[in-house]
Amino acid sequence: MKTPMIFTAIALAGLVGLIPLAAYSAHDDVPDPAQIARGAKAWAQQCGRCHNIRSPSELTDEEWLVSTTHMRVRGNIPGNVIRDIQAFLRSSNKKE
Amino acid sequence: MTHSRKLFSAVSLIVFVAALAALPTDSAWPQEPTNKQLLERIETLESELRNLRDLLLTNMKTAEQAREKAAVAEVKAIEATKAAHELEKQTAYPSIPDTIWHLAGYASAGAEFRTKANEWDFGGVQFNPGFHFQYKDLIIFEAELEMEIEADGETEFELEYSQFDILLHDYATLVVGKYLSPIGQFKERLHPSWINKFSNAPAGFGHDGAQPDSEVGVQLRGGIPIGERSTLTYVLALGNGPRMGHEGNAEFEGFGGDDNKNKAFGGRIAFLPMPYLEIGGSFWKGKLDGIEGPGELLPTSAYAKVWGVDGAFTRNAFDVRFEYLKNTRGPINSFDEDHGEVEMLEKLSLEAWYAQIAYRLPQFGNASFTEKLEPVFRYGEFRVKGSHHLEEQAHKRYNIGLNYWLAPSAVARVGLEIRRFFEEEIQNETLVQLQVAYGF
Numbered sequence: 456m457k458t459p460m461i462f463t464a465i466a467l468a469g470l471v472g473l474i475p476l477a478a479y480s481a482h483d484d485v486p487d488p489a490q491i492a493r494g495a496k497a498w499a500q501q502c503g504r505c506h507n508i509r510s511p512s513e514l515t516d517e518e519w520l521v522s523t524t525h526m527r528v529r530g531n532i533p534g535n536v537i538r539d540i541q542a543f544l545r546s547s548n549k550k551e
Numbered sequence: 552m553t554h555s556r557k558l559f560s561a562v563s564l565i566v567f568v569a570a571l572a573a574l575p576t577d578s579a580w581p582q583e584p585t586n587k588q589l590l591e592r593i594e595t596l597e598s599e600l601r602n603l604r605d606l607l608l609t610n611m612k613t614a615e616q617a618r619e620k621a622a623v624a625e626v627k628a629i630e631a632t633k634a635a636h637e638l639e640k641q642t643a644y645p646s647i648p649d650t651i652w653h654l655a656g657y658a659s660a661g662a663e664f665r666t667k668a669n670e671w672d673f674g675g676v677q678f679n680p681g682f683h684f685q686y687k688d689l690i691i692f693e694a695e696l697e698m699e700i701e702a703d704g705e706t707e708f709e710l711e712y713s714q715f716d717i718l719l720h721d722y723a724t725l726v727v728g729k730y731l732s733p734i735g736q737f738k739e740r741l742h743p744s745w746i747n748k749f750s751n752a753p754a755g756f757g758h759d760g761a762q763p764d765s766e767v768g769v770q771l772r773g774g775i776p777i778g779e780r781s782t783l784t785y786v787l788a789l790g791n792g793p794r795m796g797h798e799g800n801a802e803f804e805g806f807g808g809d810d811n812k813n814k815a816f817g818g819r820i821a822f823l824p825m826p827y828l829e830i831g832g833s834f835w836k837g838k839l840d841g842i843e844g845p846g847e848l849l850p851t852s853a854y855a856k857v858w859g860v861d862g863a864f865t866r867n868a869f870d871v872r873f874e875y876l877k878n879t880r881g882p883i884n885s886f887d888e889d890h891g892e893v894e895m896l897e898k899l900s901l902e903a904w905y906a907q908i909a910y911r912l913p914q915f916g917n918a919s920f921t922e923k924l925e926p927v928f929r930y931g932e933f934r935v936k937g938s939h940h941l942e943e944q945a946h947k948r949y950n951i952g953l954n955y956w957l958a959p960s961a962v963a964r965v966g967l968e969i970r971r972f973f974e975e976e977i978q979n980e981t982l983v984q985l986q987v988a989y990g991f
Contacts, residue, residue, distance in 0.1 A: 484643050484644050484646055484647075485642065485643050485644070486642065486643075486644070500826035500827070501826060503865060504826070504827070504829070504863070504865050505740045505741070505746060505865075506745070506746040506959075506960070506990070507956065507959040507960060508959060509959045509960060510959065513959075514653075516644070516645075516647070517647060517648075517651045517653075518651075518653045520647065520651055520685070521651050521652060521653035521683045521684075521685045521691070522653055522655065522683070524685055524688070524691050524716075524718070525653075525655075525683050525691060525693060527718070527724070528691065528693075528716045528718075528724050528726070528772070529739070529740070530740075530774075531772055531773055531774035531782075531784035531785070531786070531821075532774050532782075533721050533722055533773070533774045533775065533776050533782070534688070534718065534720065534721030534722070535721050536774075536776070545644055
């Protein structure tokens with residue numbers, strides 16, 4: 456009874472402290488080669504940890520954005536790493 | 552008088568003469584020009600006119616040329632703008648709407664042969680659609696339904712999870728709703744049939760086992776990079792907590808209400824020194840309410856606790872995992888439905904662990920199909936102390952199998968499972984399992 460309350464208090468305090476840092480970024484519309492390179496590496500390292508890596512051509516850009524955000528939560532992958540991976544997936548699917 | 556008249560006349564004369572002198576001589580007194588003079592004048596005028604006309608013509612021509620040049624320049628400018636737009640279109644991405652979604656999930660079907668019954672059945676028909684909706688990089692809502700055909704033909708229907716993930720910042724997400732238990736690896740990450748290397752859960756990681764299933768509450772979770780290659784991940788969770796199950800065990804099955812004032816809490820912390828190596832530790836604790844017995848029959852409540860460690864090594868063609876969970880429930884009063892009376896249940900301890908290895912074969916010579924093959928092996932144990940009924944289910948489990956990957960998330964597999972029960976009187980069992988699974 457006591458412990459969970461302390462836990463809740465700590466969690467809430469942490470949360471309130473963290474909220475101001477929130478960055479609600481929209482998705483960049485212009486490719487950044489350095490980010491794409493970082494993303495390719497992170498994709499190879501992170502996305503095969505729990506299941507087979509799927510080919511970038513399996514999903515559309517929009518579906519990848521949703522799915523990688525889903526994986527950001529499920530896999531506890533930092534947001535900046537996920538944005539790099541998203542940049543890589545978008546560039547891989549681009550029609551030349 | 553005469554004097555003044557003379558003066559006036561003199562002045563008038565002077566003025567008149569002066570005025571005459573000021574007049575231009577020829578206009579004042581025009582003289583008839585000669586014909587020759589006239590001709591000359593006309594000729595001069597004519598030549599001046601010609602010059603003027605020529606000048607006008609040249610001017611008009613220049614203006615025309617300038618106009619043409621301007622028109623050409625305009626066309627070029629339009630073309631250049633078009634080309635620039637085209638170039639921009641080629642390098643920039645099409646814009647993404649603020650709300651995006653994805654229909655995902657997985658499905659499986661198979662067959663199983665059981666030596667004990669000496670019969671085989673088609674089964675394991677399962678369809679789990681998953682829905683994901685995302686608004687910017689701010690919130691994602693995810694839900695998954697589970698539909699499964701039971702042996703009696705009924706369809707079991709369940710809301711596996713339904714949660715809001717609010718992305719607070721790069722290293723923290725707030726989860727609200729019904730979520731899969733973050734304890735250990737199996738439930739949250741490995742149980743979908745296209746991810747699991749086998750067609751069932753390890754011993755003690757399924758229903759009525761040591762592994763909590765799901766929870767209704769909140770989570771704060773994320774990953775924090777440490778240096779270049781390492782990451783620390785955390786999940787802190789709070790939920791309604793467990794309730795008493797029919798077998799006297801604590802059920803952690805995502806109850807939508809609490810049976811007491813006590814909330815369950817815990818989580819998992821993991822460290823990845825390298826991206827391909829993960830070591831995690833989990834803890835979960837919640838209070839259970841029993842019932843008050845007659846007289847001095849105590850206690851009426853108990854704590855259920857789960858703790859565990861897990862590890863994963865996923866590099867190149869290898870996928871190696873290990874997990875241990877211990878789930879205990881303190882002594883508690885409960886209602887025995889069989890005998891219709893209150894009984895005191897002793898301490899219950901469920902212990903489950905497994906180790907598994909999967910290896911994706913390389914290409915042998917020209918036979919590229921070997922790359923699609925993945926032999927797998929798993930050993931696990933489920934040990935029980937404190938409940939006769941559950942003790943009957945305690946066993947060692949050996950699994951050996953072969954996965955044929957049709958696609959990165961589609962697999963056809965065959966496996967052999969041997970169960971050796973700890974209770975002497977329970978007959979050991981061998982199963983042959985076939986399964987097709989697809990994650991989409």
